[in-house]
Amino acid sequence: MIDRRSFFGLxxxxxxxxxxxxxxxxxxxxxxxxxxxxxxxxxxxxxxxTVDETLAFMKKLxxxxxxxxxxxxxxxxxxxxxxxxxxxxxxxxxxxxxxxxIYMGSDDECKRAFDYAKAIGVKTVVAxxxxxxxxxxxxxxxxxxxxxxxxxxxxxRVAIHNHGPDIPDCYPTGESSFNMVKDLDPRMGLCxxxxxDYRAKANPADSVRRFHTRLFDMxxxxxxxxxxxxxxxxxxGEMDLWEVVNALVDVGYAGCCSLEYESFPRKGSKPGxxxxxxxxxxxxFKGLMKAAEG
Amino acid sequence: MIDRRSFFGLxxxxxxxxxxxxxxxxxxxxxxxxxxxxxxxxxxxxxxxTVDETLAFMKKLxxxxxxxxxxxxxxxxxxxxxxxxxxxxxxxxxxxxxxxxIYMGSDDECKRAFDYAKAIGVKTVVAxxxxxxxxxxxxxxxxxxxxxxxxxxxxxRVAIHNHGPDIPDCYPTGESSFNMVKDLDPRMGLCxxxxxDYRAKANPADSVRRFHTRLFDMxxxxxxxxxxxxxxxxxxGEMDLWEVVNALVDVGYAGCCSLEYESFPRKGSKPGxxxxxxxxxxxxFKGLMKAAEG
Numbered sequence: 001m002i003d004r005r006s007f008f009g010l011x012x013x014x015x016x017x018x019x020x021x022x023x024x025x026x027x028x029x030x031x032x033x034x035x036x037x038x039x040x041x042x043x044x045x046x047x048x049x050t051v052d053e054t055l056a057f058m059k060k061l062x063x064x065x066x067x068x069x070x071x072x073x074x075x076x077x078x079x080x081x082x083x084x085x086x087x088x089x090x091x092x093x094x095x096x097x098x099x100x101x102i103y104m105g106s107d108d109e110c111k112r113a114f115d116y117a118k119a120i121g122v123k124t125v126v127a128x129x130x131x132x133x134x135x136x137x138x139x140x141x142x143x144x145x146x147x148x149x150x151x152x153x154x155x156x157r158v159a160i161h162n163h164g165p166d167i168p169d170c171y172p173t174g175e176s177s178f179n180m181v182k183d184l185d186p187r188m189g190l191c192x193x194x195x196x197d198y199r200a201k202a203n204p205a206d207s208v209r210r211f212h213t214r215l216f217d218m219x220x221x222x223x224x225x226x227x228x229x230x231x232x233x234x235x236x237g238e239m240d241l242w243e244v245v246n247a248l249v250d251v252g253y254a255g256c257c258s259l260e261y262e263s264f265p266r267k268g269s270k271p272g273x274x275x276x277x278x279x280x281x282x283x284x285f286k287g288l289m290k291a292a293e294g
Numbered sequence: 295m296i297d298r299r300s301f302f303g304l305x306x307x308x309x310x311x312x313x314x315x316x317x318x319x320x321x322x323x324x325x326x327x328x329x330x331x332x333x334x335x336x337x338x339x340x341x342x343x344t345v346d347e348t349l350a351f352m353k354k355l356x357x358x359x360x361x362x363x364x365x366x367x368x369x370x371x372x373x374x375x376x377x378x379x380x381x382x383x384x385x386x387x388x389x390x391x392x393x394x395x396i397y398m399g400s401d402d403e404c405k406r407a408f409d410y411a412k413a414i415g416v417k418t419v420v421a422x423x424x425x426x427x428x429x430x431x432x433x434x435x436x437x438x439x440x441x442x443x444x445x446x447x448x449x450x451r452v453a454i455h456n457h458g459p460d461i462p463d464c465y466p467t468g469e470s471s472f473n474m475v476k477d478l479d480p481r482m483g484l485c486x487x488x489x490x491d492y493r494a495k496a497n498p499a500d501s502v503r504r505f506h507t508r509l510f511d512m513x514x515x516x517x518x519x520x521x522x523x524x525x526x527x528x529x530x531g532e533m534d535l536w537e538v539v540n541a542l543v544d545v546g547y548a549g550c551c552s553l554e555y556e557s558f559p560r561k562g563s564k565p566g567x568x569x570x571x572x573x574x575x576x577x578x579f580k581g582l583m584k585a586a587e588g
Binding site for chain 1: 529566575579580
């Protein structure tokens with residue numbers, strides 16, 4: 001959201017009255033705004049599907065960008081297997097634009113992830129660099145510094161995926177990721193998971209505006225916090241996704257917003273129930289993207 | 295959200311009025327806009343489902359308004375059957391807000407439809423009043439005049455459903471419906487089917503603006519005209535639904551926009567394929583409605 005106090009200075013007001021095209025508010029947005037970001041699918045939305053099912057599902061939904069998870073393309077894949085995977089993606093007009101989230105608990109695991117990304121040919125590694133303390137995953141400055149060096153060496157970007165308040169010392173918010181990377185290689189940045197950001201009491205639209213200089217990827221979703229945190233189809237969640245989309249447009253975000261729909265259908269539930277939820281999310285977010293261009 | 299009325303000083307308000315609120319463009323819309331219309335389901339979207347399946351489907355999609363088709367509640371239903379149907383709707387938090395489209399080829403069929411609507415307790419009868427000429431259905435001024443009398447007698451509204459150019463003399467466009475009813479009882483109006491309006495080369499957003507004084511119901515959808523006219527999930531159609539939603543908000547439309555998704559899944563296609571399409575449409579339209587409030 002814009003800061004209306006600074007916005008409604010006299011000069012701004014004059015510009016506003018004159019034609020509304022220099023400033024952006026909820027009531028009056030600049031003419032000719034462009035959505036520069038792409039809408040994609042986080043692999044997890046399709047965690048119950050095979051690769052073929054995932055790609056057919058994405059084709060049906062007219063979705064063309066996939067953040068690849070290891071259950072669809074194992075980390076230990078050979079180059080031939082990777083190439084076969086990529087050909088299959090191309091057949092469905094899908095581009096794997098990134099990999100992850102990948103948990104990296106050692107420098108070796110960092111290197112392995114970078115080799116995997118390089119072999120696939122993606123530019124972005126969604127990462128959770130951690131070290132274990134008393135059996136708990138903790139965020140790790142040392143691991144981030146190591147990754148920062150790898151970014152330079154491989155010319156790849158790291159997008160740290162924030163989780164939520166249940167793991168408070170492992171990137172609970174976008175802010176915590178940002179603070180960890182802001183003085184490292186400029187290729188060290190964020191995959192802002194807005195659901196986890198929100199449940200850690202942050203405002204995801206504000207996070208977009210504050211941290212956009214390091215924003216490389218987004219996990220979009222909607223959630224309810226009661227009775228306990230859970231995924232819901234986008235129109236029925238607590239977050240104002242319209243605010244998030246407008247923040248992304250305002251800062252000129254040009255990466256990907258990937259839908260991560262983290263539901264686990266109950267055993268015995270109707271086939272296709274998760275697909276239907278994902279379809280509803282896809283429709284909703286595309287509606288917001290359409291409207292954002294005015 | 296801030297209260298913009300109290301927020302703007304008089305000078306600002308004047309400037310705002312000068313620049314923004316007499317016209318609504320894609321780039322600049324008046325503050326504090328409200329979506330007054332409801333989003334519902336046209337019975338045809340669920341033509342392959344039983345009543346129970348339809349209501350469960352609507353509940354899942356958080357949809358609460360149904361335009362009742364005869365395949366869900368036959369015209370010859372007894373009052374006890376109608377009451378049972380209504381109780382079932384109430385169990386799923388669904389309101390049957392109208393009936394139809396009902397084809398009315400005789401004055402008796404008009405009366406039967408009005409009795410059916412009255413017995414259910416809805417206010418709106420979506421209608422295609424016609425007479426047969428050389429085995430073709432033609433729109434009929436005489437039938438409309440008869441219906442106009444019934445509107446007064448029953449205090450019900452008729453919303454004439456336009457079809458498309460393939461039946462050129464049977465209400466191809468919203469304009470043709472409007473011209474037929476504009477001098478009749480004010481309860482004679484339109485159910486504007488935007489897909490049919492569009493394929494008859496009208497602009498549905500313009501139709502909303504021109505005929506809103508008689509606009510009682512809407513069938514919303516999206517379509518492609520090539521290789522031949524067919525329904526597609528809303529984000530992938532030719533029509534600019536964002537323009538339509540904005541036209542509806544601008545004219546203060548307070549009726550229902552009912553999704554009519556007219557696909558017929560191929561035999562042997564995956565179960566749930568139509569449900570997924572409908573879910574995507576529901577999400578998209580809700581996204582536009584959310585955005586329209588700014």
